[in-house]
Amino acid sequence: MSTLSELITIVEADLAAQSKQPTLVVVAGPTAVGKTALCVQLAQHFRTEVVSADSRQFFRETSIGTAKPTAAEMQGVPHHFIDSHSISEDYSAGRYEVDCLALLDTLFQQHRIVLLTGGSGLYLQAVTDGLDELPAADPAVRVQLQQELATHGLEPLVAELAHLDPVAYNRIDRQNPQRVLRAVEVCRATGQPFSSFHTAGRSAAVRPFRVIKVALTRERDELYQRIDQRVDQMLEAGLLAEVQSLLPFRHHNALQTVGYQEIFGFLDGLHDWPEAVRLLKRNTRRYAKRQLTWLRRDPEYQWLTVS
Numbered sequence: 001m002s003t004l005s006e007l008i009t010i011v012e013a014d015l016a017a018q019s020k021q022p023t024l025v026v027v028a029g030p031t032a033v034g035k036t037a038l039c040v041q042l043a044q045h046f047r048t049e050v051v052s053a054d055s056r057q058f059f060r061e062t063s064i065g066t067a068k069p070t071a072a073e074m075q076g077v078p079h080h081f082i083d084s085h086s087i088s089e090d091y092s093a094g095r096y097e098v099d100c101l102a103l104l105d106t107l108f109q110q111h112r113i114v115l116l117t118g119g120s121g122l123y124l125q126a127v128t129d130g131l132d133e134l135p136a137a138d139p140a141v142r143v144q145l146q147q148e149l150a151t152h153g154l155e156p157l158v159a160e161l162a163h164l165d166p167v168a169y170n171r172i173d174r175q176n177p178q179r180v181l182r183a184v185e186v187c188r189a190t191g192q193p194f195s196s197f198h199t200a201g202r203s204a205a206v207r208p209f210r211v212i213k214v215a216l217t218r219e220r221d222e223l224y225q226r227i228d229q230r231v232d233q234m235l236e237a238g239l240l241a242e243v244q245s246l247l248p249f250r251h252h253n254a255l256q257t258v259g260y261q262e263i264f265g266f267l268d269g270l271h272d273w274p275e276a277v278r279l280l281k282r283n284t285r286r287y288a289k290r291q292l293t294w295l296r297r298d299p300e301y302q303w304l305t306v307s
Helices: 003-017 035-046 093-107 121-128 139-152 155-164 166-171 177-190 220-237 239-245 261-267 273-296
Strands: 023-028 050-052 113-118 210-217 302-305
Touching: 003 023, 003 035, 003 210, 003 302, 023 035, 023 121, 035 050, 035 113, 050 093, 093 113, 093 121, 113 121, 121 273, 139 155, 139 177, 155 166, 155 177, 166 273, 220 239, 220 273, 239 261, 261 273
Parallel strands: 023 113, 023 210, 050 113, 210 302
Antiparallel strands: none
């Protein structure tokens, strides 16, 4: 049975067993696993629409480095939250939760099923379960951390996070300065681990729709090969030129991610081009591993192996 057939069977069985309450089908998975192609086929089967929960694809200015689906790949299926914002906007998971729930309220008036897809676990969680309440930012601590980052770089802060909160160290994107700064900020300001505010035992937020969670995976060697091929395609498509055009905006959160930081390093003279490519592939593989780790924390996901 194909992965698409397996997924259709899961959804149809759930629909047959429940009332007419609308259903959100979450299709999650690491980068390059094949989420877009599968969701397009699934949306065509159920005659519905796709909502993106990929926090890197919200922004109009970043296309190549985020592997944003093309019009041809979307095959006419409506996709929401792609090219929806500018990198100059401070767009958070909390704001996305509010905006996405409002959109789903509209879409469920037209469709019994809507698809939510992406690899950003925090954004998926925001929609399906709600977010943990974190302490408010401490301006003094934040300024101090930003000064340390500018003076010494990210590595000492990552090392501090490993000491203060090993759980958060293993969960978050350690190549993302904003994520690292926020975690260390909470640790310093409260004297408690950042991860302690992520209460796994809390009750999920009540939603006016049912949720089916499916996560895609592949054999590791196959996934890593696909990641390397995707990076090669990005470079051929003009990733270097895209990053050069974004230099004036490099301080924005949207660019503190894999795919851009490695090229910024090349442009800054920190490493040569072959090393930039090597780092880009390595860091993308590490990012995929962290995505899988995040998703495996949630026992509600049904796992399907794509091949």
